[in-house]
Amino acid sequence: GNSVTQMEGPVTLSEEAFLTINCTYTATGYPSLFWYVQYPGEGLQLLLKATKADDKGSNKGFEATYRKETTSFHLEKGSVQVSDSAVYFCALTLYSGAGSYQLTFGKGTKLSVIP
Amino acid sequence: DTEVTQTPKHLVMGMTNKKSLKCEQHMGHRAMYWYKQKAKKPPELMFVYSYEKLSINESVPSRFSPECPNSSLLNLHLHALQPEDSALYLCASSQDPRGGAGNEQFFGPGTRLTVL
Numbered sequence: 534g535n536s537v538t539q540m541e542g543p544v545t546l547s548e549e550a551f552l553t554i555n556c557t558y559t560a561t562g563y564p565s566l567f568w569y570v571q572y573p574g575e576g577l578q579l580l581l582k583a584t585k586a587d588d589k590g591s592n593k594g595f596e597a598t599y600r601k602e603t604t605s606f607h608l609e610k611g612s613v614q615v616s617d618s619a620v621y622f623c624a625l626t627l628y629s630g631a632g633s634y635q636l637t638f639g640k641g642t643k644l645s646v647i648p
Numbered sequence: 649d650t651e652v653t654q655t656p657k658h659l660v661m662g663m664t665n666k667k668s669l670k671c672e673q674h675m676g677h678r679a680m681y682w683y684k685q686k687a688k689k690p691p692e693l694m695f696v697y698s699y700e701k702l703s704i705n706e707s708v709p710s711r712f713s714p715e716c717p718n719s720s721l722l723n724l725h726l727h728a729l730q731p732e733d734s735a736l737y738l739c740a741s742s743q744d745p746r747g748g749a750g751n752e753q754f755f756g757p758g759t760r761l762t763v764l
Contacts, residue, residue, distance in 0.1 A: 626753075633704065633742075635693060635704070
């Protein structure tokens with residue numbers, strides 16, 4: 534089956550520190566890869582995505598590159614802010630065989646950024 | 649309009665009550681989803697509607713009953729729930745279900761449900 538493994542949190546960083554959240558996947562096909570972010574008390578927002586090998590998704594200073602050879606999609610940001618404190622979910626999507634594409638989520642990584 | 653809206657934001661209900669959650673999108677998306685999210689966990693898929701037809705039911709108990717009256721609306725009818733059903737219920741939508749794996753799902757803010 535399909536699965537996503539991401540580093541367990543919580544991760545606590547000082548403001549302006551470098552962030553890496555590791556994500557690896559197992560899939561029975563050629564998935565698209567996503568990072569979603571969930572701020573406290575809110576729903577999920579798409580942060581970035583990549584649909585094929587070597588694609589780099591980027592948004593709001595966050596980046597992740599689709600590495601097929603290592604089945605990875607690690608999230609990075611050069612300088613985090615307090616406002617980046619949230620839970621980050623790595624996810625993949627593949628055709629479910631039932632007329633839709635299903636998301637498979639990792640367990641989530643909680644990031645806390647302190648001033 | 650790139651928004652998925654959900655009402656109500658919060659809901660408290662007893663185990664004998666009947667209530668409904670509502671989800672709406674006006675992005676022309678033809679796939680809509682219900683997820684259940686417990687604290688500190690990722691969302692778990694409950695149902696998928698593709699072109700207003702139920703295409704996936706992830707073995708959800710019958711006390712949860714989805715309905716898709718039209719391409720913009722998705723309801724989740726609740727009846728005889730248990731306290732363990734308390735969670736955040738998220739709705740999502742995505743473009744043409746046949747459009748490929750790259751179609752992202754857009755999530756609503758969720759309904760925080762508490763069952764007493």
